[in-house]
Amino acid sequence: AQSVTQLDSQVPVFEEAPVELRCNYSSSVSVYLFWYVQYPNQGLQLLLKYLSGSTLVKGINGFEAEFNKSQTSFHLRKPSVHISDTAEYFCAVISDTGRRALTFGSGTRLQVQP
Amino acid sequence: GAVVSQHPSWVICKSGTSVKIECRSLDFQATTMFWYRQFPKQSLMLMATSNEGSKATYEQGVEKDKFLINHASLTLSTLTVTSAHPEDSSFYICSATLAGSTDTQYFGPGTRLTVL
Numbered sequence: 340a341q342s343v344t345q346l347d348s349q350v351p352v353f354e355e356a357p358v359e360l361r362c363n364y365s366s367s368v369s370v371y372l373f374w375y376v377q378y379p380n381q382g383l384q385l386l387l388k389y390l391s392g393s394t395l396v397k398g399i400n401g402f403e404a405e406f407n408k409s410q411t412s413f414h415l416r417k418p419s420v421h422i423s424d425t426a427e428y429f430c431a432v433i434s435d436t437g438r439r440a441l442t443f444g445s446g447t448r449l450q451v452q453p
Numbered sequence: 454g455a456v457v458s459q460h461p462s463w464v465i466c467k468s469g470t471s472v473k474i475e476c477r478s479l480d481f482q483a484t485t486m487f488w489y490r491q492f493p494k495q496s497l498m499l500m501a502t503s504n505e506g507s508k509a510t511y512e513q514g515v516e517k518d519k520f521l522i523n524h525a526s527l528t529l530s531t532l533t534v535t536s537a538h539p540e541d542s543s544f545y546i547c548s549a550t551l552a553g554s555t556d557t558q559y560f561g562p563g564t565r566l567t568v569l
Contacts, residue, residue, distance in 0.1 A: 371556050382457075382546050382560040383497075390556060429496060433556060440487055441548075441558060443496045 341366035343430050343444035351450045354422055360415040360447045362404075362430030370432040372413040373441065374404055377427045386428075389413065400424070425451045456480055457549050459561035466537055467569055474532045474564045476547035482527040483549035487558060488520075491544040503530050527552065537568045 344363045352358045364370060371390050375383040387398025394406040404415045413430060430444040456479040466472050476486055485504050489497040501522050503509040509522035519541075521533040530549075534541055544565050548558040 373557075375560070380544075380563070380565070382459075382562040383548075384560070385557060388557060439485060439550065439556075440499050440502055441497075442499075445496045 341368075341370060341432055341434055341442050343432055343442055345430055345444035345447050347447050348445065349448045349450065351452060352420055353452050355419045357418050358416065358420050358424075358449065360428050360430075360449065362413045362415065362444060364411050364413065364430075364432050366411075366432065366434060368434050370434050372404075372406060373431045373433070374398065374402070374413070374415050375429045375431060376400075377429065377446075379426075383429065386415070420449070420451050422451050422453060424449060455551065455557075455559040457483075457547065457559045457561040459545075459547060459564050461564060462562060463565040463567075465567045465569065468538055469536055471533055471535045472537055472566060474534075474545055474547075474566075476530045476532070476549070476561050478528045478549045478559070481549075482552040483530075484527065484552045485550045486524060486530040487548045488522060488530075488532050489546045489548070491546060491563075493544075497546060500532075534566065537566070539568045542566055542568045 342365045373388045374386040377383050387396045389396045389406045397403045402417050427446045429446050431441040458477045460475045488500045491497045500515045501509045501511045503524040505524050511517045524530040546563040548560045
């Protein structure tokens with residue numbers, strides 16, 4: 340079994356400030372890691388993913404995340420946020436064996452203020 | 454590429470009626486589709502995994518006779534909520550994986566179901 344923990348339910352930040360959204364996972368097998376963004380009343384859009392290779396992954400909209408196996412973390416970062424980044428962000432994992440269904444964290448609401 | 458659509462985007466129905474939601478992969482073939490449910494201000498919970506041409510695999514606690522899933526082609530999966538009740542009101546989201554790929558899921562825009 341696997342699980343995903345997003346410790347911060349809400350992260351308020353001012354425009355142009357840096358932000359980090361935290362994600363930790365637990366799994367007995369190797370996993371693939373994902374960050375998705377959800378705008379109000381919409382489905383999910385893939386921001387970035389880690390499958391293998393370089394632990395620093397760059398995604399769309401200026402976001403990046405770093406996979407840290409020893410700390411079982413996959414934190415999402417952006418050096419300078421915009422108002423348009425206000426949304427719900429979900430961290431998710433898939434185990435590299437067995438079922439292919441995503442296990443999601445509880446989500447973090449990023450609120451960018453002017 | 455890799456666009457997934459859902460229809461309808463929202464639906465309101467009376468208690469006791471059935472509602473069908475369609476999930477289509479528009480520009481790719483999807484061997485596997487997933488159905489999720491999301492309650493307000495909560496995360497997505499997997500309901501079932503649907504493979505083309507075979508019976509869906511339901512998660513524990515999800516009633517297969519209430520949530521009927523059909524995946525008759527590589528581009529279409531349907532979820533029918535039978536005898537809907539107010540507690541079934543939720544945001545239903547489907548996703549699909551590319552044939553030959555098993556990691557990235559592409560999500561539909563979701564369907565808001567309100568049962569009166």
